[in-house]
Amino acid sequence: MERIWLKSYPEGIPADIDLNQYQSLVDIFEDCVKRFADNTAFISLGVKLTYRELDKYTRDFAAWLQNQGVKPGSRVALMMPNILQYPICLFGALRAGCVAVNFNPMYTSHEVEKQLNDSGAEVIVVVENFAATLQAALPNTPTIKKVVVCSIGGMLGAKGKIVNFVIRHVKGMVPNWHIPHHIRMNTVFEEGSKSIFTPLKLTHDHHAFLQYTGGTTGIPKGAILTHGNIVANVLQANAWVRAYTTEGKDLIITALPLYHIFALTANCLTFMCLGASNLLIINPRDLKGFVKEIAQYKFTAFTGVNTLFNALINNHDFKKIDFSSLKLTLGGGMAVQQNTADKWKALTGVPLAQAYGLTETSPAATINPLDAQEFNGSIGLPIPSTYVKIVDDHGQELPLNEVGEILIKGPQVMKGYWERPEETSNVFDADGYLCTGDMGYMNEDGYVFLVDRKKDLIIVSGFNVYPNEVEDVAAKHPGVLEVAAIGIDNGAAGELVKLFVIRKDPNLTEEEIINHCRAELTNYKVPKKIAFVNDLPKNNVGKILRRELRNKKSNYV
Template structure:
């Protein structure tokens, strides 16, 4: 809900007449239909083409697939032009989007499909065998398949009788009756899965209101005179769109700003990113610490033309100060760090070229966003004193999907969200994130929860006990380190890591394993994770 009855965001939503996230696209198409909206590889979509194809997909979902407003559609795709087409089409049809990591293992996919109750899935055709392993235990009844090159070389016929090709769905939808955009700002738009503070992955319920509010808050900062020229500016977008930061920034806000966004299919492929930077006079880039390090270490990066580059946005993981300095020295453009979390749609605060800046700080809260820094007794901390960051604003989630008890632990009746992050705020209102949620590990911008890693490790009969922690990593920000005690003394680190790869997505797999005779515990047998974290910090400081 709005922070105040007459808040800026509420006034903007009313003035713009928004009813649904899809209205961002309708507005952009009305203003500049022929301007490039998204490019990926050799293909491009103008705003008019994007709206036309999203409309066809919406018609297919309702008229052919028989899906009803409020039902859930899982998108299990890497970066592609299919992503914005499907997302805006689903929004127009009133469906709830479920962003799903295409690197999930069967167990991870099964949990998300069952928990969300998704009735339809759009995924890469090569991932169909993975879906088949878990489909019978889910509510999925509609399966749509696509290929990475479907836009350039469309495939219409499916070899699977119970599956429909994405391009065939667009063709069928284009011939179907017109469909009005399903209105309702308070309706659920997106289930974005996150672990929150602890435990299994939960679906943060983000409404059309909260997503649009965050776009408006972002536009208020970056659409000021002299900052952007959308008719010329090009954004390079390598981060995966199934991640909330990239989805909100590179998909929703880009459309709201009228930018041309170049989506990189594989954000780990530095050659693909650099090739896109050669082809386009890029002025913006969204990334994180590990990406910046990788690019600067690539021999071809320093040869690029940076004359159009205005700034780089960093989010999803803490920015190393030295990395930011090196980037500006090499490119001439600053790295503007921000902070957000899934439960806030996601942006809470950010630096800009026109707002106060302090190195190591993540900027001021967005408009209509209130923050409190509270001590352990729940009392406000004075400036520059660390405490838990709590916030309230129109971008805050409705709660966790079908988890009222866990919602109540983080979201109170007045709309204040307890983030679990430790922060300080200076006298000018600038925020610095001092520490993150107690146990969460942040690998290249992705949340990794120790309990999940430990559960996978303990499936091995040769493991007695284990503790997973995050350790500093110059490229990823953090990586997972595993401490184990063994039942089978013949086990070594390589075998344990190989075991983990069977059950965990790549970024969750430990990068290092240390074998101990005994793991530290309290007198009542509780594992002392913090003691091992402190040990690693001491080792890092001494090295």
């Protein structure tokens, strides 16, 4: 395939990466903690953890795992928000040769039970706020041998005692729980520091993560991400952002959860290679607390999703922040709306660059050039060593500017789904390309444009309507705060467009929205039904879940 996108690369970005620079993610980690030993690696609630300290704590956790008889290749589950213990346990597990399995702490006990059993995890680290959920799941999860419990304030020194008291007794955020034979994190560190740690030689083929995702079919399954996959994506992302960063001087806002692949690779891993500091935000939904915390720092980089950026630009206190140090902003996880991007740049002075990827691609596959001054609506160019093609329903490659399914090939693409050979074979074509289930097209300059998810497509009288396009137009109305579009049954005509709207202007009417949309959309794309709602269903990173809006058992229909 001719890589037409290479002509649009910013100067200095290579066509390909050298995957042999590192044999594993552990190699990258150990190189970074040595080179940047005295730099701050992570910050949580004002408490800093240096790369040197990170090296020690991860070594102790790895030694403890080995001393407990946890073998290389064993799965270690992590069920924590963005607290200092997360990166410690993550890198500690990897140094012990284990496979990290990330859990959303907000999972129900049923979801926890299913993922523990599917992954076969032997050890789980859980923050005490969610220990009661784990407790309910444990009777039916026979593979779990060790439960480690930590607290929000556990790594915060003297300040941590106050934090824990408030969380436990003032806010009542730790439900009663009882897990026999659990181990407290401080005990793990004490025992680990007295234990021998045996370094392991890992290769590209060793598994690093079982990263669970709905994938392209909606059924949760573990994407097997090898050390080679993650090393590749870190090197690819690093090549893309390095020119816009200063080694050892950057501070990135990490509001998206590290247990999600976007923040894990983009913030934690890529910026680790730059000796940067990650400012961990425990609860970005507490917008007041979030804005108050980041206002204390001269941050240089910011990642997020459209809903987060939209909430911030509509926050009075956020508008007062000094953005003079900000150099790059990256949006992913869901489509970035033109209106949001325009307002973000007007407020911060920095363009919002859209990127695209999936859990199955570790995640980055395409990124917009970071020197672009204007939002172009595309999801960017295929990154180094990555191939993208657009195909029709029969798998035949389409000409430029024609909409079809986006397929991806590269060293960052997963090995397959954990213990699901049929699912794995279904998601790859004969040439080894990953079938994403996303619809889009590529233009003459190699830019890829995402149109929508295949399953979210709305068919109106035989015509295709893409929800993103409708949402993008509706979001431009000054009275609209957030919006989501779905298709609903319309008898013989197929479907019609229904719009769910959170109002910024409480007096906004259905007629005003429809007229606004009619000015920019052809008639069959114009919403015929409007529902005003107080909230929209979102996943753990803030991506709006259209499937919940379509669910007849939900409160939204």
